[in-house]
Amino acid sequence: MNLQMTNGFINENYDEKQFLCQIERLLKNGEFRNDRTGIGTYSIFGTQLRFNLRNGNFPLLTTRKIFWRAVVEELLWFVRGSTNAEELSAKKIRIWDANSCREFLDKRGLEHYEAGDLGPIYGFQWRHFGATYKTTRDDYKNQGIDQLKYCIDLIKNDPNNRRIIMTSWNPLG
Secondary structure (H helix, E strand, O other): EEEEEEEOOEEHHHHHHHHHHHHHHHHHOOEEEOOOHHHHHHHHOOOOOOOHHHHHOOOOOOOOOOOHHHHHHHHHHHHOOEEHHHHHOOOOOOHHHHHHHHHHHHHHHOOOOOOOOOOOHHHHHHHHEOOOOOOOOOOOOOOOOOHHHHHHHHHHOOOOOOOOOOOOOOOOO
């Protein structure tokens, strides 16, 4: 259970409450923006959530059903550095299917990608940052910077280092 003191009172499930407050703020004060899906989004600049992961706490929402197996499988898929959505689809996790189907790729000028190839997304950036991306089937071993390994090594050997940062964003990717 995640307890936190708020104004002198114990607040159970503080992590979820801060998330729900942020959603409420977004709905009340957010700026509507059109997007590529045609559905649109609401946006607020610079918000963030902070979670205390000590003592076995984990910020899992309880106000909505979470497909926990998919969360774990996707995270492990990122950790492997995979860019192949078919690996998740084979496990009945289809969250990336729409972003890797032939129609989607063709509309974005990615005709050279096979269906299922997501390009240099998150896991690729974690494990091969800076490597030249070709296809989901290529071997990228020892190419680019393995940010995840680097960060784990720093946490183990120099935990007070202020440069323990991993990014999934590559403007060239």
